[in-house]
Structures are given as C-alpha cells and as structure tokens.
Amino acid sequence: MAPDAAKAKGQKKVNKTGETPRMNIIMFGPPGAGKGTQALRLQQKHKIKQLSTGDMLRAEVASESALGRTIKGIMNAGELVSDEIIIELIGNCIAEPECERGFILDGFPRTVPQAQALGDMLGHMGRKIDHVLVLEVDEEALLARIQTRAEQTKGGRSDDNAEVLKNRIEVYRNQTAPVLPYYEQQGLLRYIDGMRAIDDVTEEIEAILSKAQAA
Numbered sequence: 571m572a573p574d575a576a577k578a579k580g581q582k583k584v585n586k587t588g589e590t591p592r593m594n595i596i597m598f599g600p601p602g603a604g605k606g607t608q609a610l611r612l613q614q615k616h617k618i619k620q621l622s623t624g625d626m627l628r629a630e631v632a633s634e635s636a637l638g639r640t641i642k643g644i645m646n647a648g649e650l651v652s653d654e655i656i657i658e659l660i661g662n663c664i665a666e667p668e669c670e671r672g673f674i675l676d677g678f679p680r681t682v683p684q685a686q687a688l689g690d691m692l693g694h695m696g697r698k699i700d701h702v703l704v705l706e707v708d709e710e711a712l713l714a715r716i717q718t719r720a721e722q723t724k725g726g727r728s729d730d731n732a733e734v735l736k737n738r739i740e741v742y743r744n745q746t747a748p749v750l751p752y753y754e755q756q757g758l759l760r761y762i763d764g765m766r767a768i769d770d771v772t773e774e775i776e777a778i779l780s781k782a783q784a785a
C-alpha cells in the first residue's frame with residue numbers, strides 16, 4: 571500500500587486526538603431490553619451523548635410544567651407522546667454542541683414518522699445515522715426485568731408495573747417495530763442478543779462498532 575493510502579486508512583480509524591471517529595447511533599428494542607444501560611456505557615466509552623427521550627419526558631413531568639402535565643397521563647398509560655412534541659425535543663438536542671461528537675438515541679425514533687423526521691433533520695445538518703443497534707429479548711424476560719426494576723427503584727417510575735408494561739410491549743409491536751424496515755432498507759440494522767449478561771452485550775456492541783470502523 572502506498573504511504574498516503576496507508577495514512578488515509580489509519581485516519582479513518584483514529585482521529586488526531588486519538589479518539590474514535592464521531593458516530594450517531596440508535597439503540598432499538600422493546601421496553602426493558604437494556605437500551606438505557608448500554609447507551610450509558612457507549613456514552614462513557616466513546617464520549618458521545620446519550621439522548622433518552624424517556625428520561626427527558628420524566629424530567630418534564632417532574633418539573634410540573636404545562637407540557638409535563640399534558641404528557642404525564644399518556645406515559646403512565648404506556649401510550650406514546652405525540653410525534654410533534656418528541657420531534658421538537660430531539661431536534662433541539664441534536665443541534666446542541668454536546669452532540670457534536672455524536673449521539674446515542676435511546677427511546678427514539680419510536681414511530682415511522684419520527685424516523686422520517688429524524689432523517690430529514692440529519693439530512694439538513696449534513697449528518698446521518700451510522701448504526702441501529704437492535705437488542706433482541708424475549709417477552710417473559712422483559713416482564714421479569716421490569717418487575718425487578720420496579721422493586722429496586724421503589725415506584726420511581728409510574729409506568730413500571732406488569733399491567734402498563736403489557737401495553738408498552740403492545741405499543742412497541744404496533745407502532746415501533748414497523749420502524750425496523752425503514753432502517754433495514756438503509757442497511758443500518760445490527761442485531762444483538764439482549765438476553766446475555768450486561769457485559770457480554772456491551773462486548774458484542776463494541777465488536778460491531780470496531781469492525782465497522784476498521785472497514
């Protein structure tokens with residue numbers, strides 16, 4: 571390989587500061603699949619920003635703002651907040667300097683219109699999604715996980731109970747899973763076995779990312 575070509579190849583893997591290149595990632599999967607846990611780990615390791623729509627909305631509810639009051643009942647029922655509200659929320663975040671190095675979307679997009687709006691926003695910014703990491707888990711495991719989370723956080727989340735969870739899974743099936751073909755067409759889906767231990771899932775994700783960077 572000519573020296574210049576070798577250099578260019580090297581620059582693709584690691585930039586001047588020795589950091590990994592910037593990446594925009596979507597964490598995808600049903601409620602309780604472990605998106606938030608893995609997104610936090612990615613944020614720490616790669617210094618890219620985790621954007622959790624669930625956390626943002628919970629903060630809004632806690633602040634008792636007008637918007638918070640509107641969305642509280644919707645969230646407690648396990649239904650989806652309107653696309654309009656969510657798209658504006660995420661649009662503002664992505665434009666922040668802290669997302670400059672990249673971001674991990676956790677809980678968004680959750681509907682096909684949200685995915686399309688995201689594509690448009692990124693297109694205008696000259697950016698794109700690099701990977702959609704799909705955490706695959708089975709439904710019984712989800713129920714058990716959420717029950718454990720509910721016990722551990724002692725009512726910290728008013729939508730973490732068996733009845734609401736069943737609806738959240740239903741909403742996932744009907745409104746969120748249809749987002750997958752949208753990204754499949756773009757060749758962005760990377761499937762991960764979410765039933766393994768947390769560290770093993772992280773390892774699998776890291777292997778996927780470094781393989782993609784080396785390509």
Ligand code: ADP
Binds near residue numbers: 601602624652
């Ligand atoms: P989980 O990943 O456990 O399903 P989240 O914390 O991501 O939960 O979301 C909790 C709730 O917040 C959802 O059930 C929904 O009401 C609302 N929500 C979060 N993200 C979105 C979104 N992208 N669009 C609409 N509603 C959302």
